Amino acid sequence: MALLEVKNLGIVFGGLHAVEDFNLSLEKGSLYGLIGPNGAGKTTVFNMLTGVYKPTTGTFSLDGKKLTGKSPVEISKAGIARTFQNIRLFKNLSAIDNVKLGLHNQMKYSTFEAIFRLPRYFTTEKKMNEKAMELLKVFALDDEWDTLADNLPYGKQRKLEIARALATNPKLLLLDEPAAGMNPSETQDLMDTIRFVRDKFDMTILLIEHDMKLVSGICEEVTVLNFGTELAKGKTSDVLNNPEVITAYLGD
Amino acid sequence: MAKKSIKLSSTSKNNIVTYAILAAIFIFVEVWTATGNISSLFKGLLVPLCTYAILAVSLNLVVGILGDLSLGHAGFMCVGAYTGAFFSVLFKNSEGPEWLRFVIALLLGGIVAGIFGLLIAIPVLRLKGDYLAIVTLAFGEIIKNIVNLLYVGVDSKGLHISLTNSANLNLEPDGRMIIKGALGITGTPNDSNFVVGFILLVITVIVSLNLINSRTGRAVMSIRDNRIAAQSIGINIAKYKLIIFTISAFFAGIAGVLYAHNINSLTATTKNFGYNMSIMILVFVVLGGIGSTRGSFIAAMILTALPEMLRSVGDYRMLIYALLLIIMMIANNNEKIRSFEKRISLKKLIKTKKENRGGNV
Numbered sequence: 001m002a003l004l005e006v007k008n009l010g011i012v013f014g015g016l017h018a019v020e021d022f023n024l025s026l027e028k029g030s031l032y033g034l035i036g037p038n039g040a041g042k043t044t045v046f047n048m049l050t051g052v053y054k055p056t057t058g059t060f061s062l063d064g065k066k067l068t069g070k071s072p073v074e075i076s077k078a079g080i081a082r083t084f085q086n087i088r089l090f091k092n093l094s095a096i097d098n099v100k101l102g103l104h105n106q107m108k109y110s111t112f113e114a115i116f117r118l119p120r121y122f123t124t125e126k127k128m129n130e131k132a133m134e135l136l137k138v139f140a141l142d143d144e145w146d147t148l149a150d151n152l153p154y155g156k157q158r159k160l161e162i163a164r165a166l167a168t169n170p171k172l173l174l175l176d177e178p179a180a181g182m183n184p185s186e187t188q189d190l191m192d193t194i195r196f197v198r199d200k201f202d203m204t205i206l207l208i209e210h211d212m213k214l215v216s217g218i219c220e221e222v223t224v225l226n227f228g229t230e231l232a233k234g235k236t237s238d239v240l241n242n243p244e245v246i247t248a249y250l251g252d
Numbered sequence: 253m254a255k256k257s258i259k260l261s262s263t264s265k266n267n268i269v270t271y272a273i274l275a276a277i278f279i280f281v282e283v284w285t286a287t288g289n290i291s292s293l294f295k296g297l298l299v300p301l302c303t304y305a306i307l308a309v310s311l312n313l314v315v316g317i318l319g320d321l322s323l324g325h326a327g328f329m330c331v332g333a334y335t336g337a338f339f340s341v342l343f344k345n346s347e348g349p350e351w352l353r354f355v356i357a358l359l360l361g362g363i364v365a366g367i368f369g370l371l372i373a374i375p376v377l378r379l380k381g382d383y384l385a386i387v388t389l390a391f392g393e394i395i396k397n398i399v400n401l402l403y404v405g406v407d408s409k410g411l412h413i414s415l416t417n418s419a420n421l422n423l424e425p426d427g428r429m430i431i432k433g434a435l436g437i438t439g440t441p442n443d444s445n446f447v448v449g450f451i452l453l454v455i456t457v458i459v460s461l462n463l464i465n466s467r468t469g470r471a472v473m474s475i476r477d478n479r480i481a482a483q484s485i486g487i488n489i490a491k492y493k494l495i496i497f498t499i500s501a502f503f504a505g506i507a508g509v510l511y512a513h514n515i516n517s518l519t520a521t522t523k524n525f526g527y528n529m530s531i532m533i534l535v536f537v538v539l540g541g542i543g544s545t546r547g548s549f550i551a552a553m554i555l556t557a558l559p560e561m562l563r564s565v566g567d568y569r570m571l572i573y574a575l576l577l578i579i580m581m582i583a584n585n586n587e588k589i590r591s592f593e594k595r596i597s598l599k600k601l602i603k604t605k606k607e608n609r610g611g612n613v
Contacts, residue, residue, distance in 0.1 A: 050484055051483075052480065052483075052484075071483075072483040072484055072486075073483055073486050073487070073488055076483075076484060076485055076486030081484070082484055084480075084481065084484075088478045088481035089478070089481070090473065090474045090477035090478055091477050091478075092476075092477055092543075093470065093473055093474070093477065094261065094262070097470055097473075100467075100470060101470050101474050101485055101487070102485050104467060104470070104471060104486060104487060105485075105486045107467075108467070109466075109467060111463070111466075111495055114463060114466030114468050114469070115459050115462050117462060121466065124467075125466075125467075146261050146262055164485065165485070167485075168486060
């Protein structure tokens with residue numbers, strides 16, 4: 001059975017069908033791309049899969065568990081993590097605190113234990129620090145663990161956001177334009193990181209991207225969205241050479 | 253050992269400095285009092301100094317850490333003050349040590365204020381910014397006005413409560429009035445003093461810092477920094493808002509009890525529990541640097557003591573006070589002055605001194 005099963009997912013904003021009949025079946029460990037021109041509804045799909053928007057039609061489930069209509073918090077706990085197109089880090093917190101926030105639902109102690117500094121506070125914080133440093137190391141951010149997220153260079157902020165998402169121990173990772181605003185060498189570096197994440201954490205990754213080099217470089221399969229509907233679907237190399245897709249991107 | 257000092261994050265260093273400053277303030281005031289150099293006016297200001305510092309530190313939790321603008325902090329203080337004073341007057345002549353009565357009054361005032369904090373937080377969960385500010389402002393005014401209408405008396409049959417007048421209480425001949433409407437509560441024992449106030453301030457700071465540097469505090473700050481991202485990693489926004497509102501109101505209540513046990517007759521006026529007061533506390537927090545626990549209590553102390561320090565200039569006192577406030581606000585927000593402060597910071601001075609010494613040896 002597929003890890004993520006999306007059936008006829010659709011959403012209407014005041015008469016506008018932003019996304020219609022979106023179907024997707026993701027096997028565990030796959031690296032899948034979601035592409036399409038601006039305004040095609042790619043991020044809307046992400047927002048539905050993470051509970052930010054409630055879909056008007058259709059269902060989706062993770063590992064056989066139906067998640068349609070659940071809140072973002074419930075969906076995060078169920079195992080879907082995401083990054084954002086415009087980076088949404090906790091700017092006034094240090095890099096390590098950002099990652100520790102990702103661990104929020106993995107390692108727990110109560111507010112009472114925090115205020116009175118009971119033993120569980122120290123043991124849990126120690127575990128959190130170790131786990132967070134481990135994750136920061138994966139993204140070569142361990143030297144900047146105490147730097148405010150806002151003061152990190154752009155590329156590192158993108159990586160920190162992925163590290164934070166991974167800290168929630170997800171089954172499925174959604175990356176929204178991870179290479180946006182990156183130069184070619186940074187993009188290359190990012191591609192290696194994404195592949196590494198997939199292999200090391202045995203992660204299933206669904207990503208939105210405009211950078212075709214990145215998409216053709218790492219995605220095994222893609223779906224092309226145009227005006228909220230599916231235009232093409234299949235192996236990356238086939239889809240990217242599809243005349244309809246080229247027309248959608250470049251016009252007639 | 254060396255490895256451990258590297259691991260010390262900038263926040264833990266910051267906290268150590270905060271506690272050091274608190275200790276320095278305490279020693280300074282104690283020495284000042286012991287040598288007898290302190291004027292009677294300042295002596296009278298010592299408890300208010302602690303009261304306002306506690307209020308500022310607790311409001312900072314909502315304004316600085318959660319990032320919500322609350323203008324009803326004086327309302328929680330009012331609830332605490334009346335609850336604590338009521339309890340103390342009720343059990344004034346009963347057996348048992350005085351300190352125990354005061355401790356119970358403090359806890360009771362804090363808890364009742366905390367419950368009010370929770371109650372006000374539930375309806376405002378979905379509000380943000382200006383809307384939240386207006387609702388909390390209204391809450392503070394409502395509390396103040398209700399308290400002004402409240403008549404409570406006690407007799408052999410128990411408590412009697414009325415919201416119209418004292419006659420409606422139908423007290424037995426042996427009964428006594430405790431809360432007398434607009435006349436408030438009189439005869440509260442003077443249990444507050446500087447040491448108690450300061451201990452309460454230290455407790456507030458410790459709880460505040462412990463909270464900020466914990467799983468809960470991080471969750472609250474993540475809501476402030478980015479609500480959507482916080483939800484996306486599974487942070488329950490409603491839960492943490494309620495927690496922080498309750499704790500903040502709890503300490504405002506404690507400050508209220510401290511305030512009530514420092515004066516003889518407690519009344520709810522615009523000056524002490526009205527929105528003027530709420531704004532004043534907000535000024536402390538903003539001036540101290542939003543989100544800074546240390547800044548909150550330092551600003552509260554300076555701004556409470558300032559009018560007294562300016563007494564020598566007579567009628568121009570409030571004028572100069574206002575001017576100083578404006579200058580401090582501007583200076584606090586000026587990029588150039590900030591970078592100047594960084595250049596001449598104490599840390600650097602110590603560093604260069606050490607280096608010089610090293611050179612000599």
